Amino acid sequence: GAVVSQHPSWVICKSGTSVKIECRSLDFQATTMFWYRQFPKQSLMLMATSNEGSKATYEQGVEKDKFLINHASLTLSTLTVTSAHPEDSSFYICSANVPPTEAFFGQGTRLTVV
């Protein structure tokens, strides 16, 4: 089946630095990928829709300058958390849809900002 690979699986960074998270579709082309954020014991919150070759679409309340998304190829989308602060610590997950029915998720990235 389709596989979405996300890297790194966990990262610790200092406050004020930037962190890049990669999401790759390994055996299919994904013109669209989705980025979610998940707080402990809460559901997935859609942050943005990443579109290959064009600007990402951000959900209301998500700072586009804070969470930079680049989708430069049909198999890679990246999320960069810029000037990270402790409140940005969370579990970030990407996904891509494979019609007709399934969304495949990456393994998730646990970000801890200290």
Place this chain on the structure above:
Amino acid sequence: QKEVEQDPGPLSVPEGAIVSLNCTYSNSAFQYFMWYRQYSRKGPELLMYTYSSGNKEDGRFTAQVDKSSKYISLFIRDSQPSDSATYLCAMSAAFSSASKIIFGSGTRLSIRP
């Protein structure tokens, strides 16, 4: 009102019990209904999907959709400790590569040996 409502639990049942997980929704445009299972610190994985109303069975799992009531259910028979996870209902109006999927808050399930 959230588009999708799901009781967060936690729900704890003994091994072998039948588990019933439920979600309600408000958007009548939803046509695709899915259940995902998520283990701690992992990405969700698809358990079952149903298109429109009806039932679907896969081994110990049965998914039901009642569009007239805007209510979906997942039943787990002969529950096992390995079924302990968070179960997320999800739905969308269409399913293309660009379709947004709306998730419930997830129900944490624990199966006691």
